[in-house]
Amino acid sequence: MGWNTLDDLDLAGKTVLCRVDINVPMEAGRVTDMTRIDKIVPTVLDILAKGGKPVLLAHFDRPKGKVVPEMSLRQLVGPLSQALGRKVVFGPDSVGAPAAEAISQAAAGDVVLLENTRFHPGEEKNDAALAAEMAKLGDVYVNDAFSAAHRAHASTEGVAKLLPKAAGRLMAAELKALDAALGNPKRPVMAVVGGAKVSTKLELLSNLVTKVDNLVIGGGMANTFLVAQGIEVGKSLAERDMAATASAILEKAKEVGCRILLPVDVVVAREFKAGAASEIVVASACPADAMILDAGPESVARIRAVMGQCATLIWNGPLGAFEIEPFDQGTNAAAEEAARLTAAGQLVSVAGGGDTVAALNKAGAADQFTFISTAGGAFLEWMEGKELPGVAALMR
Structure with a gap:
């Protein structure tokens, strides 16, 4: 295959920016379908097993570049922690000092979840400056969100050009299956x-x-x-x-x-x-x-x-x-x-x-x-x- 997987990178002691899709359906503050959260578990646990610190980048709904409280990823800290069996530290922004502080506060074995990337107008515009700010937060980039791969956004394409990169377990499985169906x-x-x-x-x-x-x-x-x-x-x-x-x-x-x-x-x-x-x-x-x-x-x-x-x-x-x-x-x-x-x-x-x-x-x-x-x-x-x-x- 023409891309690296988690097995190709040394993650020990590295902060791993991991783009995931946890855009799950919710009603009255509760997740009604955990499928997307469950599917990222193997990648996150493998990053931890290899000595890396997973920092999750994700979008939620369509805030259109504005901060919309009801579209905050903070509400997914509990469901994520339950699925992963780990403490999840929330960062109230996806760039800058609030994000860096959350990452530094996370202990070994913790997972960091950063705020909705789409709260920034530059996300969907694939703004190079925003991608560079995201890249500053980590040492390695992993994309496990095939479902967002058709979008050239800062967190799906821009960051990948700035750091050592790999496909997560879900992304790799998807690409392998698709290649078997139509590629070869x-x-x-x-x-x-x-x-x-x-x-x-x-x-x-x-x-x-x-x-x-x-x-x-x-x-x-x-x-x-x-x-x-x-x-x-x-x-x-x-x-x-x-x-x-x-x-x-x-x-x-x-x-x-x-x-x-x-x-x-x-x-x-x-x-x-x-x-x-x-x-x-x-x-x-x-x-x-x-x-x-x-x-x-x-x-x-x-x-x-x-x-x-x-x-x-x-x-x-x-x-x-x-x-x-x-x-x-x-x-x-x-x-x-x-x-x-x-x-x-x-x-x-x-x-x-x-x-x-x-x-x-x-x-x-x-x-x-x-x-x-x-x-x-x-x-x-x-x-x-x-x-x-x-x-x-x-x-x-």
Whole structure:
């Protein structure tokens, strides 16, 4: 790999600036999902085990360069301390004397958490002076926040240019998994891309047709592709003004030898609500007063059959309106097969994106996937083939 990991650096006696993502959901002052905090634990404990002093740099919410008390990271001292099993010392700023004092006060074995980096307007502008002030606080820089790697901010890119640097455990695992999925994958490769709109995933689809052998298009996006083929989709969600773009993607796929799998049968209903009366029809026979809400059983059977012939799977987005029964059945059945093949050692499976994680969790399949990314925007930009500034800055 083209970047250092924690194993490549001597951290003994060093102050380690560690960029993490602990932008967790909260309600009434309580963390409602500890996932992001839990995921940074291995990196922080490894820094401590190697004799380093971890100093955490992080953002929280969108204060837009202003000090917003309810967006202070101080409220995460308790949850962090509990997850790490260590004392967490809070620094009331991410630069300057308040930060330096907190670092100096921390005893061996303590962890330092500095205030929200986005309280400074220079953070999101990747201000060189702010990055230099941050760099003064430490000896080494570690980035463990892949989810923020698509942003060229002072704490994600600027500091990395000023100190010896490495990828944290979570970042390294993410990069390794992504390389296995698209960078240097075992073939054949299948991608499953769902979601509401072609317009939001245009760059993604255009990149994937040149990288994968089989591309499954599901969700509302599939309806737009059906429209592009002259098929009526009734009251279904579809971007009719994107039909020409969808046709161009189909043509490009044909030129490069990528097989695109669109629904051959669909589940339709007149109402979008749980338990609504539904029926299965061939994709070209959606009633004018109905809407397509899921891939049909024949479509899913085709997906599962092709999946069984593949060595690598990358998944972003559900096949239907998975939040509401019975329109979750297509996504569930495909996810269960991916999980089975992965558990059997026949498939390397990597998935990411908010709806994707929720859908795979709902299907009970997430634990069997090779890797689940919670990175959202960074995961999508990587799938689009874009360079991520926070990753590029880590390169040797």
